[in-house]
Amino acid sequence: MFPAAFDYSAPTTLAEALSILKQRGDDAKVMAGGQSLIPLLKLRFAQPALVVDIGRLPGLAEIKRDDGHVRIGAMVRHVDIERSTELAKLVPLMVEAVHWIADPLVRNRGTLVGSVCHADPSGDWGSIMLALNAEMVAQSASGERVIPVDGFFQGPFTTTLRPDEVVIAIRIPVPAGSAGGSYHKLERRVGDFATVAVSVQVELDGRKVKKAGIGLTSVGATNIKAKKAEQALVGHELKDDVIAEAARLAAAAAEPKDDIRGSAAYKKDVVRVFVQRGLKAALAQAQEGKS
Amino acid sequence: MKVTMTVNGTVRSGDVEPRVLLVDFLRTNLALTGTHIGCDTTSCGACTVRMDGDPVKSCTVLAVQAEGREIKTVEGLANGAALAPIQVGFHEEHGLQCGFCTPGMMMVTSALLERNPNPTDDDIRWAISGNICRCTGYMNIVKAVKHAAQMQSEAAKAPAGAAVAGGGE
Numbered sequence: 001m002f003p004a005a006f007d008y009s010a011p012t013t014l015a016e017a018l019s020i021l022k023q024r025g026d027d028a029k030v031m032a033g034g035q036s037l038i039p040l041l042k043l044r045f046a047q048p049a050l051v052v053d054i055g056r057l058p059g060l061a062e063i064k065r066d067d068g069h070v071r072i073g074a075m076v077r078h079v080d081i082e083r084s085t086e087l088a089k090l091v092p093l094m095v096e097a098v099h100w101i102a103d104p105l106v107r108n109r110g111t112l113v114g115s116v117c118h119a120d121p122s123g124d125w126g127s128i129m130l131a132l133n134a135e136m137v138a139q140s141a142s143g144e145r146v147i148p149v150d151g152f153f154q155g156p157f158t159t160t161l162r163p164d165e166v167v168i169a170i171r172i173p174v175p176a177g178s179a180g181g182s183y184h185k186l187e188r189r190v191g192d193f194a195t196v197a198v199s200v201q202v203e204l205d206g207r208k209v210k211k212a213g214i215g216l217t218s219v220g221a222t223n224i225k226a227k228k229a230e231q232a233l234v235g236h237e238l239k240d241d242v243i244a245e246a247a248r249l250a251a252a253a254a255e256p257k258d259d260i261r262g263s264a265a266y267k268k269d270v271v272r273v274f275v276q277r278g279l280k281a282a283l284a285q286a287q288e289g290k291s
Numbered sequence: 292m293k294v295t296m297t298v299n300g301t302v303r304s305g306d307v308e309p310r311v312l313l314v315d316f317l318r319t320n321l322a323l324t325g326t327h328i329g330c331d332t333t334s335c336g337a338c339t340v341r342m343d344g345d346p347v348k349s350c351t352v353l354a355v356q357a358e359g360r361e362i363k364t365v366e367g368l369a370n371g372a373a374l375a376p377i378q379v380g381f382h383e384e385h386g387l388q389c390g391f392c393t394p395g396m397m398m399v400t401s402a403l404l405e406r407n408p409n410p411t412d413d414d415i416r417w418a419i420s421g422n423i424c425r426c427t428g429y430m431n432i433v434k435a436v437k438h439a440a441q442m443q444s445e446a447a448k449a450p451a452g453a454a455v456a457g458g459g460e
Contacts, residue, residue: 002315034351034352034356055356105336
């Protein structure tokens with residue numbers, strides 16, 4: 001399979017990339033690792049006039065601390081996250097979850113930022129970033145804009161990013177104090193899209209929840225942030241009844257459809273079960289970290 | 292557009308449209324047909340090659356993305372007539388039936404052995420989880436990789452100058 005013909009540009013400075021996007025952004029697609037875009041091009045679901053390859057821009061392959069955040073550049077690949085000892089300490093949820101993403105070969109090319117910008121409602125990183133309250137750092141010729149991932153997704157494969165913008169990094173608040181997270185994914189085989197997946201992140205203050213994040217994969221038109229379920233946790237101890245209520249609210253927030261992977265009712269129930277399991281795992285991790 | 296990359300140690304160039312995939316550049320422009328096209332949808336791993344050392348699916352890389360990079364294909368494993376340990380492993384342990392997935396399997400597991408010279412069965416299964424063998428010969432593929440690991444560790448222990456099958460490098 002060949003993609004439809006396109007022009008190709010591989011700028012070597014950010015300024016050059018931004019100028020290209022300013023002129024031709026409307027017909028262009030930005031490519032990082034290409035692991036989502038190239039399949040779309042081959043299937044001709046996407047037929048941009050121009051592909052802007054950001055793989056040769058300098059300084060985008062870094063993971064660094066940034067004022068209470070960890071900043072992950074647009075060319076940081078899944079495998080870099082998998083091998084990052086710093087992220088394993090700062091945001092262990094990401095390093096745990098990365099094993100669920102695609103397969104080892106795709107992880108050698110695909111990027112976190114590219115995956116979030118691709119905005120596939122079945123994408124794993126989207127709901128993990130929602131649970132972690134991450135934000136995108138977008139750049140255009142007119143300046144920088146920070147966009148919370150909550151609100152970034154507009155629909156399947158659609159985001160609030162403007163055609164003249166490119167996301168150069170994601171900023172993730174480093175969880176403080178006793179914190180824990182988990183990612184539970186139901187898939188038919190390695191590398192498959194999730195039937196359902198749930199990302200959970202909690203921060204405790206003593207025994208009570210100070211912050212909670214819950215993101216849902218493959219159960220709606222976008223990755224979903226289960227806000228009512230998050231709110232039901234804050235200020236409470238993670239006891240069974242509190243967990244059960246949050247799980248019920250998260251399942252209610254899910255809007256799955258019947259498909260080859262399962263019925264809508266089944267998927268909603270998997271959300272409920274995964275939120276319960278996820279919160280219990282996160283609690284255990286938070287308590288372990290504290291002692 | 293013109294694209295230049297190092298393939299199996301030799302600088303190779305070609306004139307391609309930006310939409311040409313790396314696997315097609317290797318097979319069509321360079322006549323290196325050892326790299327196979329299986330699913331063509333980033334699922335099966337038959338097209339696995341190594342790009343700057345990392346195993347990647349060459350059906351999901353544009354040839355132009357490989358500009359200036361180092362590519363290694365299955366043709367680059369053996370050193371003349373001397374098979375690489377991973378090839379000996381697949382030969383000795385009957386790690387293939389139809390052979391279609393084999394180039395990809397060897398490229399991904401040769402990378403595994405460089406990072407992890409003594410992989411467990413789990414490590415091997417995890418490493419090949421992006422490669423599909425439709426003959427379902429996974430048992431022997433795992434044995435083949437272990438065989439290669441064993442060979443390499445024995446070669447490492449052997450006194451200098453001992454005759455061992457050379458690697459691909």
